[in-house]
Amino acid sequence: MAAKKILFLVGDFVEDYEVMVPFQALAAVGHAVTAVCPDKKAGDTIRTAIHDFEGDQTYTEKPGHNFALNGSFDEVNADDFDALVIPGGRAPEYIRLNEKVIAIVQAFNNAGKPIAAICHGAQLLAAANVLDGKECSAYPACSPDVTAAGGTWVDIGYEAAHVDGHLVTAAAWPAHPAWIGKFLEVLGTKIEL
Numbered sequence: 001m002a003a004k005k006i007l008f009l010v011g012d013f014v015e016d017y018e019v020m021v022p023f024q025a026l027a028a029v030g031h032a033v034t035a036v037c038p039d040k041k042a043g044d045t046i047r048t049a050i051h052d053f054e055g056d057q058t059y060t061e062k063p064g065h066n067f068a069l070n071g072s073f074d075e076v077n078a079d080d081f082d083a084l085v086i087p088g089g090r091a092p093e094y095i096r097l098n099e100k101v102i103a104i105v106q107a108f109n110n111a112g113k114p115i116a117a118i119c120h121g122a123q124l125l126a127a128a129n130v131l132d133g134k135e136c137s138a139y140p141a142c143s144p145d146v147t148a149a150g151g152t153w154v155d156i157g158y159e160a161a162h163v164d165g166h167l168v169t170a171a172a173w174p175a176h177p178a179w180i181g182k183f184l185e186v187l188g189t190k191i192e193l
Contacts (some may be wrong), residue, residue, distance in 0.1 A: 005080065005083075007076065007078070007084050007085070008036070008087065009084065009124070010035050010036070011091030013048065014049070015051050015064075015120075016050045016089075018172075019067055019089075021180075022118075022179075029189060033085075034071035035071060037091075041074070044068075044069050045067060045069065047063070048066070048067050048089070049064050049090060050063070053158075053174075059172075078107035078108055079107070081108075081113070082113060085115075085183075086117040088139065102128045105130060106129070112165075114166050114187055116169070116183040116186075117138070117168075118170045118173070119172045121169075122146050122169065123145050125146075125149070125167075126151070129149060129150075131149040132150030133150060133151070134164050135152045136151045136154065136164065136167065137155075137162040137171050138171060140155070140171070154169075156171065158172050159175050161183075166186060168183045168186055
C-alpha cells in the first residue's frame with residue numbers, strides 16, 4: 001500500500017470523535033494526515049465538542065478536548081494532498097464562509113480525489129457546490145443543504161456509510177467503522193490480517 005497524504009479541514013467546535021478517531025485511524029495504517037484550520041498554524045489548537053445521542057429530538061453537546069493542528073492553513077495547497085476529510089460538528093457551518101476553504105474542497109472534487117465527509121461536513125460540500133447530481137449521507141438536519149445544492153440526501157441511518165464515486169459520507173460518528181472502512185477502500189488501502 002502506498003501511503004497517502006490526507007488533509008483534514010477543521011475548525012473550533014468540530015465534533016470530537018469525528019476529528020480524533022479518523023485522524024488517528026488513518027495515521028495508524030500508515031497515511032500522512034495533516035489537520036488545518038483557517039487563521040491558525042501548526043501547533044495551535046482547536047476546541048472540540050462531543051455530540052451525543054441521548055433520546056432528545058437532536059444531539060446534545062458537551063465540551064470536548066483540545067485538538068492540536070499539525071499544519072498551517074496559509075501553507076495548504078490541495079495539489080500536495082491525495083485525499084480530503086471533512087469532520088462534522090459546528091465547524092463546517094462557519095469555515096464554509098472562508099473562500100480558500102471552498103476553493104480547497106472544489107480542487108479536490110474537480111481532481112476526482114477521495115473526499116470523506118461526515119455529519120455536518122455536508123454543509124461544506126453544499127457550500128462548495130460539489131453535490132450536484134451526487135448522493136450524500138449527512139446528519140438529517142443537513143438534508144436541506146444537500147438537496148438545495150442539487151444532491152440527493154441518502155437516509156442510511158447512523159451506522160452505515162455511502163459511496164458515490166470519490167465521495168464517502170455518513171450521518172454521524174456511530175458510523176465510523178463503516179465510514180472509515182469505505183474511505184480506506186476508496187483510497188486503495190489494503191489491510192491484511
